[in-house]
Amino acid sequence: MRRISRITVAGAATASLALALSACGNTSTSGSSESKGDKGLAIAYDVGGKGDQSFNDAAYAGLEKAQKEFGYKTADLEPTEGETDADKEQRLVSLAKQGYNPVVGVGYAYASAVKGAAEKFPDTTFGIVDDATINTKNVADLVFNEEQASYLAGVAAAKSTKSKVVGFVGGVDIPLIHKFQAGFAQGVKDTEPKVKVLSQYLTQTAEEGGFASPDKGKTAAEGQIEKKADVVYAAAGLSGQGVIEAAAAKKVWAIGVDSDQYQQEALAKYKDSILTSAMKDVAQAVYSLAKSVKDGKPETGIVRGDLKTGEVSLSNSNPKFADNAELQEAIKTAKEKIISGEIKVKSS
Numbered sequence: 001m002r003r004i005s006r007i008t009v010a011g012a013a014t015a016s017l018a019l020a021l022s023a024c025g026n027t028s029t030s031g032s033s034e035s036k037g038d039k040g041l042a043i044a045y046d047v048g049g050k051g052d053q054s055f056n057d058a059a060y061a062g063l064e065k066a067q068k069e070f071g072y073k074t075a076d077l078e079p080t081e082g083e084t085d086a087d088k089e090q091r092l093v094s095l096a097k098q099g100y101n102p103v104v105g106v107g108y109a110y111a112s113a114v115k116g117a118a119e120k121f122p123d124t125t126f127g128i129v130d131d132a133t134i135n136t137k138n139v140a141d142l143v144f145n146e147e148q149a150s151y152l153a154g155v156a157a158a159k160s161t162k163s164k165v166v167g168f169v170g171g172v173d174i175p176l177i178h179k180f181q182a183g184f185a186q187g188v189k190d191t192e193p194k195v196k197v198l199s200q201y202l203t204q205t206a207e208e209g210g211f212a213s214p215d216k217g218k219t220a221a222e223g224q225i226e227k228k229a230d231v232v233y234a235a236a237g238l239s240g241q242g243v244i245e246a247a248a249a250k251k252v253w254a255i256g257v258d259s260d261q262y263q264q265e266a267l268a269k270y271k272d273s274i275l276t277s278a279m280k281d282v283a284q285a286v287y288s289l290a291k292s293v294k295d296g297k298p299e300t301g302i303v304r305g306d307l308k309t310g311e312v313s314l315s316n317s318n319p320k321f322a323d324n325a326e327l328q329e330a331i332k333t334a335k336e337k338i339i340s341g342e343i344k345v346k347s348s
Contacts, residue, residue, distance in 0.1 A: 040072035042100035046107030048238035062286030088113035145306035147183030154187020167224035171236030172210035180235035217242030
């Protein structure tokens with residue numbers, strides 16, 4: 001299997017399509033052509049769905065870019081409550097059967113489904129975001145060094161706290177989110193060893209709503225703020241909106257995740273409390289996979305984004321963050337040391 005790094009690879013639906021996809025969750029399509037040859041990128045959302053202002057919306061941004069550039073039909077499907085792996089696989093199979101290529105499962109929960117669908121449709125390229133376990137020749141594992149951006153978020157938190165207490169809220173207690181926590185805590189401690197890091201996970205499983213419950217995120221953040229945390233970082237999908245809301249209400253800093261949450265329209269009334277966001281460019285990863293298929297050279301194997309490739313980073317949208325020279329210098333220094341290998345960021 002080819003292993004590709006980003007370093008080197010730098011309309012309405014027809015009635016039949018709607019019927020076929022309706023059994024697999026809500027769908028929307030765009031583009032004007034109905035012919036199979038003019039169908040392109042399709043994505044199936046993770047928990048929280050479109051409108052999470054974070055992970056899923058980033059994938060949709062990649063789809064929009066591909067649709068605009070290539071002028072073909074695209075599709076995006078919502079998850080359904082309580083769905084099984086078989087339901088997810090059927091959703092992906094339905095898209096491949098309709099002629100979409102590539103087909104992307106957004107989130108590690110699609111691992112089994114992507115593997116099964118890829119075996120059934122060997123001539124279709126599949127992608128999965130945040131999972132590196134599928135060893136199949138027509139699958140691209142789109143993964144990121146989230147711990148690196150989280151380390152920089154930790155530097156920002158340590159430099160911004162006045163109470164010397166900061167918080168981390170994880171959506172679900174799983175290895176993927178442990179990467180965010182580990183990098184953040186290391187960045188804090190390497191910068192200001194005396195700063196205390198409070199950590200909390202909302203649920204043990206995604207099915208319990210850890211990535212889709214703003215109320216849970218709000219409650220967790222309020223608890224940490226009561227314990228003097230004045231910077232709170234959330235890696236919790238849609239639940240992170242509750243963290244940001246709590247931070248704004250208590251006039252402390254929030255750090256967003258995945259997308260630049262300072263720029264998110266749904267969070268506009270809270271943006272002055274969003275210090276920065278630890279971003280991973282899911283949009284670019286999804287778009288790049290679509291482009292590779294369009295160019296006839298599909299990405300396969302592990303495709304990794306990190307600080308060096310620019311696919312993980314901190315946002316600079318908040319002027320109070322961007323214009324803080326001391327803070328920016330600390331982040332620049334840490335970034336350079338991570339890229340050079342001088343700083344080894346923990347992932348657990």
